[in-house]
Amino acid sequence: MDHYAVFGNPIAHSKSPQIHRWFAEQTGQQLDYQALLAPVDDFEGSARQFFDQGGLGANVTVPFKLDALVFCDQLSPRARRAGAVNTLQKGKNNEIYGDNTDGVGLVRDLTGQLGFNLHNKRVLLLGAGGASRGVVEPLLKAGVAKLKIANRTPEKAQQLVQIFHGLQPDAELSAGNWASLAGSQYDLILNATSASLSGDLPPLPDGLLAPGALAYDLMYARQPTPFMEWAIQQGATTVADGLGMLVEQAAEAFFLWRQVRPDTAPVLLRLRQQLQE
Numbered sequence: 622m623d624h625y626a627v628f629g630n631p632i633a634h635s636k637s638p639q640i641h642r643w644f645a646e647q648t649g650q651q652l653d654y655q656a657l658l659a660p661v662d663d664f665e666g667s668a669r670q671f672f673d674q675g676g677l678g679a680n681v682t683v684p685f686k687l688d689a690l691v692f693c694d695q696l697s698p699r700a701r702r703a704g705a706v707n708t709l710q711k712g713k714n715n716e717i718y719g720d721n722t723d724g725v726g727l728v729r730d731l732t733g734q735l736g737f738n739l740h741n742k743r744v745l746l747l748g749a750g751g752a753s754r755g756v757v758e759p760l761l762k763a764g765v766a767k768l769k770i771a772n773r774t775p776e777k778a779q780q781l782v783q784i785f786h787g788l789q790p791d792a793e794l795s796a797g798n799w800a801s802l803a804g805s806q807y808d809l810i811l812n813a814t815s816a817s818l819s820g821d822l823p824p825l826p827d828g829l830l831a832p833g834a835l836a837y838d839l840m841y842a843r844q845p846t847p848f849m850e851w852a853i854q855q856g857a858t859t860v861a862d863g864l865g866m867l868v869e870q871a872a873e874a875f876f877l878w879r880q881v882r883p884d885t886a887p888v889l890l891r892l893r894q895q896l897q898e
C-alpha cells in the first residue's frame with residue numbers, strides 16, 4: 622500500500638483524510654492517507670520519520686507550512702514565491718519536493734465550481750498571512766486587472782506587493798490598511814484573514830462590493846462566517862466559503878502524487894452534506 626498523510630497541530634478536525642480516501646475510491650487508486658499530529662516544535666522529526674518509513678507524499682497544514690518549506694530539498698517556483706509549502710512528495714532518490722497547491726485550489730474553485738471569470742476583475746484580498754501569500758500569484762496569472770491587499774498590519778501587505786510586483790505587469794498591485802479601502806469598489810473580495818476563526822470581522826467600510834460581486838471567505842464552517850453575513854448585508858450577488866478551495870487544493874496534490882485528476886464536484890457535495898449533518 623502507498624502511504625500518504627497530512628501533518629498539522631491540531632489535526633483531528635482535518636477533512637483531508639476523508640477527501641483523499643474519496644478521491645482514491647473514485648479513481649481506483651490503492652493508497653492509504655492518515656492524519657498525523659506533529660509536535661509544534663518538531664515538524665522535521667515527524668516528517669523525516671514518515672518518509673523514512675516509506676511515506677510517498679504528505680499535505681501540511683497549520684502551523685507547519687513554513688517548516689515544510691525549510692524541510693524540502695527542492696521547491697516548485699510557486700512554493701518558493703509563496704514562501705510556504707502545503708504538499709510534499711518523495712522523489713526517486715528520496716529527495717523531498719515541495720509545492721503549494723492552495724492558490725491554484727482557490728482559483729479552480731472560483732473559476733470552476735463558482736463559474737467566476739477572473740479576467741479583468743478588481744479583486745480585494747483581506748489578510749497577508751500564509752494563505753494570502755499562496756493565492757497572490759495564481760490570481761495575478763488569472764488576469765485580474767487590480768489586486769489590492771489589505772491587512773491589519775499593512776507592512777505585511779506591502780511586503781507581498783514587493784515579492785509579487787512585476788509578475789504580471791499589466792495588473793495593478795497595491796497594499797494598505799482597512800482605512801485605505803474607503804471609496805473603492807471590487808468585483809471579488811476574498812477574506813484570507815483568520816478573523817472568522819474567532820467570530821471577528823475586519824472593520825470594512827460600506828460600499829466595497831460592486832454590482833454582481835462575489836464575496837469568498839477562505840474559512841469554512843457549518844454556518845455562514847461573520848464575513849459572509851457582512852457580505853450578504855452589503856448586497857453581494859454570490860457568497861461562498863473555502864470548502865471548495867480545500868477540495869481543489871487536495872485534488873491538485875492528488876494529481877501531483879498519482880498523475881490522476883479526480884472529479885472534485887461529487888466530493889465537494891459529499892463533504893458539504895457531511896459538514897451540515
Ligand code: NDP
Binds near residue numbers: 683814
Ligand atoms: P495566518 O495566521 O498566516 O494569517 C492570519 C491573517 O489574518 C493575518 O493577515 C492577520 O493579520 C489576520 N488577522 C488575524 N486575526 C485578525 C482579526 N481579528 N482581524 C483582522 N485580521 C486578523 O493564517 P493563514 O493565512 O494560514 O489562514 C487564514 C485563513 O485562511 C484561515 O481562516 C484559514 O482557515 C483559511 N485557509 C483556508 C484554506 C482552504 O483550503 N480553504 C487553506 C489555507 C487557509 P496580521 O498580519 O495583522 O496579524
